[in-house]
Amino acid sequence: MLDSRQRAYLRGLANPLDSLFQIGKGGLSDTACVQFDEALTARELIKVRILRTAAEDARTIADAVAEQVGADVVSLVGRVFVLYRASPKLRKEGRSLRLP
Secondary structure (H helix, E strand, C coil), X not given: CCCHHHHHHHHHHHCXXXXXXXXXXXXXXXXXXXXXXXXXXXXXEEEEEECCCCCXXXXXXXXXXXXXXXXXXXXXXXXXXXXXXXXXXXXXXXXXCCCC
């Protein structure tokens, strides 16, 4: 669980990032969750865009993705959300994000 200072720090880091994934009318699939998991292991911080054609609202989709991959929702603005999960792989390499 992230506190407000950590969320603010991560929001600042995520601001210049481009969206890696888009969720559309197909909704959330198992293969998408596997890709989210792999991306979080490689990067720790990802941005996801939800298209207008998605059947569910953004909060529901963001919470479902976070629950399935074991991540925290850092922010949700409109139809874009940011996920964070600490990566043991990056921690071993010394490239992990250091939270305040």
